[in-house]
Amino acid sequence: MKVSKDAISQYIPHREPFIMIDNLVSVTNDRFESDFYIEEDNVLVEDGHFQESGLLENIAQTCAASFGFLGREEAGEPKIGFIGAITKVEVHQLPAVHATIRTIVEPLHQLGNIYLVKGESFLEGRILLGCEMKIVVTQ
């Protein structure tokens, strides 16, 4: 594990109750992976299910934490990533509370400090949501 739940706030600007990622499981330049346990009182839970907005935020925070982690390894301090755009959203299923989702993000293209990434979240191997995001990373 690269970053545990206790330390994740060192890598993202978000704070409770809007932290939508637990552990950063693995990070390379080509692939980021995180997990997240969905609590019953999560602010993005409705009718017992984590909403599409929560899954998107989880993907974005996986990016942010990973760029933060890579930035700290390279330059000693974490970079901050902002969502520039979200496209190609496909929602397959919304996870119920008490589920632990896994999220995988792959950077597809980079132009300067803007990254195009593909993000997918999974529950027990089944895809929940997929999308592409443009992430702007602070220099």
Place this chain on the structure above:
Amino acid sequence: MYANDVKMSWEEVIEETRDFLSEEFEVDRNLILPENSLKDTLDLDSLDYVDLVVLIEENLNIKITGEDFKEIVTFGDFYRLVRKKLDL
């Protein structure tokens, strides 16, 4: 440059480029002329340049970097860069 295993001439590459740019950015292809501004004609913001990079890679199979864009103002500049990268 090959499309569907058929070798394309430079003129065909330009026409193909005008087609995918006009379709993706919803611009009249008749405005995609060598003397016109790439940024203004396609109404590009900084995020759109990433889409442009992806399109170019998918359609022409070449990689464009941020450094490359520093030298591109018009479609003519863009075509010259593409031709150089394609070695045509």
